[in-house]
Each structure stands twice: as structure tokens, then as C-alpha cells.
Amino acid sequence: METARKFKNMFSTVPILGWLLGILAAVLIEYYWGYDYISYYLGLPKIPVLFGALIMLKNPMMIPGAIGYDLVVYVIPVLLIAKTTAFFTNPLAAMLEKTPLWLSAIVHLIFFYGVLHLWAGINDYRVLIVKLTLISIILTISINVINGYQGEFSCSHPGFMALGAYVSSIITLYFFVNDKIFGIAVLPPALGPWLFPFALLAGGVAAALGSLLVAIPSFRTRGDYLAIISLAFMFIVKSAVENLNGIGGARGMGGQPDYAPLPIIFIWTMLCIWIVHNFVSSIMGKALNAVRDDEAASESMTVKTRKTKMTAFTFGAFWAGIAGGLFAHVLAYINPGMFSINRLAEILAMVYFGGLNSIVGSIVGAVSINVLGEALRPLELFKWIIIPLILILVMIFRPYGLISFKEINAKQLLRSKFKREQGA
Amino acid sequence: MRKIACLVVVTFVFAMMFSSSAFSARKTVIKIGINAPLTGDIPKVGEGSKYAAMMWLEDIEKLGGLEVGGKIYDVELVIEDNESKAESAVKANTKMITQDDVLAIVGPQSSKQAVPAGEVANKYKTVMISPWSTNPNTTLDRPYVFRGCFLDPFQGPVVANFITEEFGFTKAAVLYDVASDYPKGLAEVFKEAWEKKHGAGSVVAYQSFTTKDTDFSSQLTQIVKSGAQVLFTPQYYNEVPLIVKQAKDLGWKGPIVGSDSWGSAETVELCGEPCYGQFFSSHYAAAGAKGATKAFIDRYTATYGYIPDDVAALTWDALLLAQQAIQNTGKITGRIETDRTAVRDSLAKIKNFAGITGNMTFTDEGDPIKCAVIVKINDKGEYEFYKSSCP
Incomplete structure (x- = not known):
């Protein structure tokens, strides 16, 4: 414990900027020497794609090599660079602190994206995982608005996702692609990537309108009743699409253009x-929490409960629609079977694992379920024993999820760690 | 504390330096990817594919490796689980192509995974052979994607012709799952073929249900009442036994005919007596097989304890096709992109490949021209060859 505390103290003076710089160094090392030198001398066939998790589970002989790789490429450079550059990253962070928060946040995000892009760019498999994880983050946050902040139990998210996916796909296929369903493109395909945001927004709006269908008849019900109505909605959407032969029916719809590269999704x-x-x-958000905790009391405190609930519900559905649209354009194929009970289980697992009522929690939940699912791939059947087991343990020891009821404080996160060192 | 840490690091570094794998040159290994549904809705299909692949690898290892252009190469299988999900199949293909550097991919089996996964394979210019996918979109406009089985537009007319010739019936009923891609497509094709033969309205009952339904009595009552002489139901092994039993209970007397999705060993096991004497179209028939087909069936049965279904046989053929294509290239350069294109070109050129599910020649779309087999479930519950029908 003593060493761990010392270790932690040693790095407490490093600002986010410093860590990013450290990771950048690690990624550059991997980029230039990872394949030709480091993984070669460690006896690895290639650069380990997910920090060696896949290769370790597949072939236990590779464990020392993979751990060695992680140490040489990631752990040591990150710690070293982060610590040694603290002398100039701290003043830099202090300088950014004086600028408006949005500017500082954008600078950090651009830097972060650059590092992420470089890391993912080493292998297309990484790009795909990062893309799907980012989409999961949108999905998880959007369901957190309903299931976490509003405290309902909604099961129609896959349905909203399907609406968004189908509507945005129909728009891009109809306007920008020569395909079998809608024939020749109406607009020049070159316009596609520029007008893609509108297709996505249309998908989101379609999902929001769909959510009104659930919200209007069910806004008086809560708990189990809403769960059942929303579950029914999910099945209605699925069956409807299956029976609409014009958009592919059960065969699905394919050939969406590749309008969703990593930066767009980011x-x-x-x-x-x-x-x-x-x-x-x-x-409105605070009213939402009030409605969750006690609807009658909040009504008497002048909160318009009906309007609040409806807004939050459509808002959550809107983002699910956006996520669906992005998802369709990443896979370039959708069928109604994708938006069924399995997807619902996945979304619910992410949100309850990560934590209710918290955006950070949603991010943690989405990232960990996605990365775990990918890293444990070589275990095949046992993967479906390990992940649920972890979920059960989380539910027993942290019933509201890993990080619940916590908000991001961007200002505190991005600030310089200089002052603390001086013992302020 | 510090001393111990230092010692551990030093030992670790030394162990790494002198371990056999360090500093060894990277060998050119031929890797074949298997993209199969090992978990999810149809694990039996994944199991069959995996077992067939393992048997193939065993054969190659017995020979010491795969010989290409006079040089022997080690062969490795990369088996990935696609969880019977489309996005997982896409991830698995991307991983195998970009991370594992596979030379060719066999799988996925179901169309709903094969269609999106084929897009990935084609994008990265890697040969993919889907043994079981019957959706035309899998190979359409994708030069790098091939399949190992016939398509629905061929199978539907085969069944319609068979019923007409065998029984001389003119009125048929169809019962299918509207929510599932394969049964729906095949039902439509069958209806079209039947009505072309016997005139409009000769399909007297065209009933549907939804995946996971277990009670078909209302549809079957309609069918019995409609006066149909034969019932065609292109369903999977989990639904066929229920449909057949319920039809018999409701007084259905005529034959019930199925498609290649009946081909799983489970169908008869779950259905028993009522299924005896029924017919279905398939890729191969296990009972009464001869030559290489029999050798494969016997070996599979001896190793894994049950008779292989058509998925295993088709996977086996797909692997042999891949092997043949790799050997026909004449040389492995070690530059994976060049080799993949070479494999694609030589695979497209293969003529009259003698597989255990019949002879194959590919069309320009990457679909094989091959015969269908009509199988009869005999009184012992075995799948017996009855007739074959060629294009």
C-alpha cells in the first residue's frame, strides 16, 4: 500500500495534457518501432491489437511477450514522458486555464482525437472497435437519460435505433447511391458526405417521433407498465420492418455508403x-430528477411533470436514432433482427454496468463492455460466463453501477496540477 | 522491495532474450480463417463447421504442411466466433484480415452474417467462401466472395418439379417464417415456380408465422381446410418437428416437403416417427453415400459421435476448394496482398471441382453450378438419397 501511495503521489502533479503527451509518445513508439523491432524481438507475430489480450488468451506461451510489449511500448514511456514533461505541461495547462473553458476543452479534445486516430490507425480492426465503442457510448448516454435521470425502465431503445438506422439509410441510399432498392441516385454522390448529417438528423427525428407513440399512451404509467409498453414498441418496429418488402424486409438493407469514418463518429x-x-x-434536467424521486411532490412544486417526462423521453430517443444511423453506415448492412431483444440486453447491460445518472458512468460502461467483449473473444463460450458474472458482481457490490450519480467537472479535470504541488 | 523488483525485471528480460521465440525470423505461415457461429442462436451449425475445419487441419498436418509450388508451408486455422450476430461477423472478418493476415476465409454460414461480412472481405481483397449462405446478395458484385452451395432461385423450382413429377399434385400449401430471411425467400421462389407450372392460384394456402412461434394450429387448420395436396415448409430443425407433429394431429394426410434447412441431424432426433417418409431437398445425403463422401461421413462420425449435417460437408468442401486454389497459385510470395489476389484468381478458374457435395464450377458471380439432392427420411430415420436434380 505504501509503495502504491508513493507512486500515486509521484504522478499527482501531471495534468491531463501531460498524460496525453505520454500516450502520444507511446503511440509513436508503436507506430515506428512496434512491428519491425519491439514485437519482433519479443517473438510476437504482429503488433498486439488490444494490448495483447487476444494473443495471451489464444496462446499462453505468448503471455511474457505480450506483457513485455505492453511495458516497453505503453507503461514505461507513458509514465516517463508524463512525469518528465510535467515542467512544461503544467504552465501550458495553466495558460489554457486562463482561456474560456470551451476553448481549452476543444484544444484537449483535438489533441485526444489525434492520439486516438494514430493509435487506431495502426490496424483497421482497432478502427472498427473504436467506431462501434463510440456508437455504444451515444446509445448508453441516451438510454441513461431515460433509465437513469428519469428513473423509468424503458425497453424500446433498439426500436428507436432501428428507426434511425432505417430512415437515415433510406435517405442516403435514395439520394446518393445507385442501388437495387431505390434505383439511380437523385443527387450527385459527391454531395453525400456533406449532407450526411441531415440524413442522421432525420433518423434522429424519426426516432423521436416514434418515441412519442410510446410516450403519449404511457405517460401516466410508470415502472413495469412502461417497460411492457416500450418492449411492445420494440417488437412492433421489428415486425413492421420485417413485413415491409419495399425496404428489404427480413432480408435487410445493404450497401450504405461509407459516410461514417472515425472523425465523424468522434x-x-x-x-x-x-x-x-x-x-x-x-x-429541465433537475426537474427530471425531481420527477424521478417523487412525482407528486415535484408536481406540487410547479414542475410540469408530463412535459418533463415527454421531453426527456423524446430527447433520449433522438440520440438513439443518431446512433442507429451511424451504426448502419459503419456496418453498411442492417436487418430487423439486429434490433431485437439481444441488442436490448446489451444496451441495458452497458448502462447498468457503468452507472445510472452519470455521463462518465455511461462512457465507462460502454467502453468496458465493448472492450471486454472483444478482448475475451478467444474464450468463445466462456466469454458468456465471464461477462455476466462480472455484471452480477457489479450489481451486488454497486447496485447503481460502477460510477453513478457523478458528473464531469471539465474545469477541474483540465486544470494545471501546479498549485497542488506547492501545497496550496 | 526495490531489489526484488529489479531482480524480477532482470530475470524477465533474460528469460525473454533466451526463450526460443525471441529473435526468430517470422515464418510464412498459411492461415485460413473460419468465421462460424460457435455461440448464439445456432451453435450446432458453428460446431459442425469447426469440427470439419479441424479434420481438414489434421489431414494437412499429417502431410507435414501444405505444398505450394514445391515448398511446404505450415498451415494455421484462425477460428473466430461470430455469435450469430452481423456486427460480430464483421468484426471477426476485420480482425482475421488485418490482424491475423489470413490468406482466405471460410464462413460465415448464415446469410445475415455472410452479407455484411462479405462486404469486408471484398473491401480488403481477401477471398471469402461462405459454405451455406443462399442469399444472392452475399456474392453479388463482390469478386472476392464465393459460396459453396446452390441458391434459392435454383432450389425452389427443384422442389416444385420433384413434387409434380413424383406425386402429380397440382395444389400446394406453403408455411414459412416471415421474419427470417431464408425461409421467406425460398417460400417466395417456390410459390413462383409452382404457379408457373400449375397456373395462378395453385398455391391454395400461403401461411406465415414469426420466428420463435411454437403453435402453428391456426395456420395448419387453414392449410388442411384449403384442400392442398402437399405442404412445403422451408424451416429449420427447431421448427420442423413441431410443424410436422401438429399437422398430423390436425388431420393432415399428404406429404410434407422441406428444403436444405431440414438437413441437420437434430430434425429426426426431435421429430421421430412423424417425419419418416418425408422428403426434402439438400446438398448431400448421408445414408448410402459412396466414395469420398462416405469416407468423410465415417471419419466424422467416428471422431465426433454423430453423422455430419450438410453444413459440415459444405465447410469441408469450401476448405478443400481454398486449398486447391492456394496450391494452384503455384507460389506463395509472402506479400499477403499479392497472394490473396492470386488465390482469388485461381479459385475463380477452378473447373469441375469434385467435392463431397457434388461437382462445382463457379459462375462469374462466384456461385457454384451444382446439383441438388432430394433426400427421403427412411423408416430408420436416416437421410437417404432419393434422386438428384441438376441444372
Whole structure:
């Protein structure tokens, strides 16, 4: 314990900027020497894609090599660079602190994205995982608005996702692609990537309108009743799409153009985090929490409960629609079977694992379930024993999820760690 | 504390330096990817694919490796689970292509995974052979994607012709799952073929249900009342026994005919007596097989304890096709992109490949021209060859 505390103290003076710089160094090392030198001398066939998790589980002989790789490429450079550059990253962070918060946040995000892009760019498999994880983050945050902040138990998220996915796919296929369902493109395909945000927004709006169908008849019910109505909605959407032969029916719809590269998805995810954060910390967001804790009491305190609930519900559905649209354009294929009970279980697992009523929690939940699912891939069947087991343990020891009821404090996160060192 | 830490690090470094794997040159290994549903809705299908692949690897290892252009190469299988999910199949393909550097991929089996996964394989210019996917979109406009089985537009007419010739019936009923890609497509094709033969309205009952339904009595009552002489139901092994039993209970007397999805060993096990004497179209028939097909069936049965279904046989053929294509390239350069394209070109050129599920020649789309087999479930519950039908 003593060593751990000392260790922690040693690095407490490093600002976020310093850590980012350290990671950048690690990624550059991997980029230039990872394949030709480091993994070669460690006897690894290639650069380990997920910190060696896949290779270790597949072939236990590789464990020392993979751990060695992680140490040489990630742990040591990150710690070393982060610590040694603290002398100039701290003043830099202090300088950024004086600028408006949004500017400082954007500078940090751009830096972060650059590092992420470089890391993922080493292997297309990483790109795909990062893309799907980012989409999961949007999904988890959006369901957290309903299941966490509003305290309902909604099961229609896959349905909203399907609406968003289908509507945005229909728009891009109809306007920008020569395909079998809708024939020749109406607009020049070159416009596609520029107008893609509108297709996504249309998908989001469609999902929001769909959510009104659930919200209007069920706004008087709570708990189990809403769960059942929303579950029914999910099945209605699925069956409807299955029986609509015009859009592929059960065969699905394919050939979506590749309009969702990593930077686009990253921007949408950050927009989602920012907007949802503003929403839940607004007066409406606070009213939402009041409705969750006691509806009658909040009604008597002049909260318009009906309007609050409806807004939050459509808002959550809107972002699920956006996520669905991005998802469709990453996979370039969708079928109604994808948006069924399995997807619901996955989304609920992410939100309850990460933590209710917290954006950080949602991010943690989405990232950990996605990365775990990928890292444990070589275990095949046992993967489905280990992940649920972890979920059960989390539910027993932290019933509200890993990080619940906590908000991001961007200012505190990004500040310089200089002053603390001086013992202020 | 510090001393111990230092010691551990030093030992570790030394162990690494002198371990056999360190500093060894990277060998050129031929890797074949298997993308199979080992978990999820249809694990039996994944199991069959995996077992067939393991048997193939065993054969190669017995020979000491795969010989290409006079040089022997080690062969490795990369078996990935696609959880019977589309995005997981896409992830598995991306991983195998970009991380494991596979030369060719066999799988995924179901169309709902094969269609999106084929997109990935084609994008990265890697050969993918889907043994079991019957959706035309899997290979459409994708030069790098092939399949090992016939398509629905071929199978539907085969069944329609067989019923007409065998029984001389003119009125048929169809019962299918509207929510599942394969049964729905095949039901449509069958209806079209049947009505072309016997005129409009000759499909007297066209009933549907939804995946996971277990009670078909209302649909079957309609079918019995409609006066149909034969019932066609292109369903999977989990639904066929229920449909057949319920039909018999409701007084259905005529034959019930199925498609290649009946081919799993489970169908008869779950259905028992009522299924005896029924017919279905398939890729191969296990009972009464000869030559290489029999050798494969016997060996599989001896190793894994049950008769292989068509998925295993088709996977086996797909692997042999891949092997043949790799050997036909004549040389492995070690530059993976060049080798993949070479494999693609030589695979497209293969003519009259003698597989255990029949002879195959690929069309320009990467679909094989091959015969269908009509199988009869005999009185012992075995799948017996009855007739074959060629294009």
C-alpha cells in the first residue's frame, strides 16, 4: 500500500495534457518501432491489437511477450514522458486555464482525437472497435437519460435505433447511391458526405417521433407498465420492418455508403456528450430528477411533470436514432433482427454496468463492455460466463453501477496540477 | 522491495532474450480463417463447421504442411466466433484480415452474417467462401466472395418439379417464417415456380408465422381446410418437428416437403416417427453415400459421435476448394496482398471441382453450378438419397 501511495503521489502533479503527451509518445513508439523491432524481438507475430489480450488468451506461451510489449511500448514511456514533461505541461495547462473553458476543452479534445486516430490507425480492426465503442457510448448516454435521470425502465431503445438506422439509410441510399432498392441516385454522390448529417438528423427525428407513440399512451404509467409498453414498441418496429418488402424486409438493407469514418463518429459522440450534459444540468434536467424521486411532490412544486417526462423521453430517443444511423453506415448492412431483444440486453447491460445518472458512468460502461467483449473473444463460450458474472458482481457490490450519480467537472479535470504541488 | 523488483525485471528480460521465440525470423505461415457461429442462436451449425475445419487441419498436418509450388508451408486455422450476430461477423472478418493476415476465409454460414461480412472481405481483397449462405446478395458484385452451395432461385423450382413429377399434385400449401430471411425467400421462389407450372392460384394456402412461434394450429387448420395436396415448409430443425407433429394431429394426410434447412441431424432426433417418409431437398445425403463422401461421413462420425449435417460437408468442401486454389497459385510470395489476389484468381478458374457435395464450377458471380439432392427420411430415420436434380 505504501509503495502504491508513493507512486500515486509521484504522478499527482501531471495534468491531463501531460498524460496525453505520454500516450502520444507511446503511440509513436508503436507506430515506428512496434512491428519491425519491439514485437519482433519479443517473438510476437504482429503488433498486439488490444494490448495483447487476444494473443495471451489464444496462446499462453505468448503471455511474457505480450506483457513485455505492453511495458516497453505503453507503461514505461507513458509514465516517463508524463512525469518528465510535467515542467512544461503544467504552465501550458495553466495558460489554457486562463482561456474560456470551451476553448481549452476543444484544444484537449483535438489533441485526444489525434492520439486516438494514430493509435487506431495502426490496424483497421482497432478502427472498427473504436467506431462501434463510440456508437455504444451515444446509445448508453441516451438510454441513461431515460433509465437513469428519469428513473423509468424503458425497453424500446433498439426500436428507436432501428428507426434511425432505417430512415437515415433510406435517405442516403435514395439520394446518393445507385442501388437495387431505390434505383439511380437523385443527387450527385459527391454531395453525400456533406449532407450526411441531415440524413442522421432525420433518423434522429424519426426516432423521436416514434418515441412519442410510446410516450403519449404511457405517460401516466410508470415502472413495469412502461417497460411492457416500450418492449411492445420494440417488437412492433421489428415486425413492421420485417413485413415491409419495399425496404428489404427480413432480408435487410445493404450497401450504405461509407459516410461514417472515425472523425465523424468522434464529433457526433462529443456533441452527444456535450448536449446531454447541458440538458441534464439545465433546469429541465433537475426537474427530471425531481420527477424521478417523487412525482407528486415535484408536481406540487410547479414542475410540469408530463412535459418533463415527454421531453426527456423524446430527447433520449433522438440520440438513439443518431446512433442507429451511424451504426448502419459503419456496418453498411442492417436487418430487423439486429434490433431485437439481444441488442436490448446489451444496451441495458452497458448502462447498468457503468452507472445510472452519470455521463462518465455511461462512457465507462460502454467502453468496458465493448472492450471486454472483444478482448475475451478467444474464450468463445466462456466469454458468456465471464461477462455476466462480472455484471452480477457489479450489481451486488454497486447496485447503481460502477460510477453513478457523478458528473464531469471539465474545469477541474483540465486544470494545471501546479498549485497542488506547492501545497496550496 | 526495490531489489526484488529489479531482480524480477532482470530475470524477465533474460528469460525473454533466451526463450526460443525471441529473435526468430517470422515464418510464412498459411492461415485460413473460419468465421462460424460457435455461440448464439445456432451453435450446432458453428460446431459442425469447426469440427470439419479441424479434420481438414489434421489431414494437412499429417502431410507435414501444405505444398505450394514445391515448398511446404505450415498451415494455421484462425477460428473466430461470430455469435450469430452481423456486427460480430464483421468484426471477426476485420480482425482475421488485418490482424491475423489470413490468406482466405471460410464462413460465415448464415446469410445475415455472410452479407455484411462479405462486404469486408471484398473491401480488403481477401477471398471469402461462405459454405451455406443462399442469399444472392452475399456474392453479388463482390469478386472476392464465393459460396459453396446452390441458391434459392435454383432450389425452389427443384422442389416444385420433384413434387409434380413424383406425386402429380397440382395444389400446394406453403408455411414459412416471415421474419427470417431464408425461409421467406425460398417460400417466395417456390410459390413462383409452382404457379408457373400449375397456373395462378395453385398455391391454395400461403401461411406465415414469426420466428420463435411454437403453435402453428391456426395456420395448419387453414392449410388442411384449403384442400392442398402437399405442404412445403422451408424451416429449420427447431421448427420442423413441431410443424410436422401438429399437422398430423390436425388431420393432415399428404406429404410434407422441406428444403436444405431440414438437413441437420437434430430434425429426426426431435421429430421421430412423424417425419419418416418425408422428403426434402439438400446438398448431400448421408445414408448410402459412396466414395469420398462416405469416407468423410465415417471419419466424422467416428471422431465426433454423430453423422455430419450438410453444413459440415459444405465447410469441408469450401476448405478443400481454398486449398486447391492456394496450391494452384503455384507460389506463395509472402506479400499477403499479392497472394490473396492470386488465390482469388485461381479459385475463380477452378473447373469441375469434385467435392463431397457434388461437382462445382463457379459462375462469374462466384456461385457454384451444382446439383441438388432430394433426400427421403427412411423408416430408420436416416437421410437417404432419393434422386438428384441438376441444372
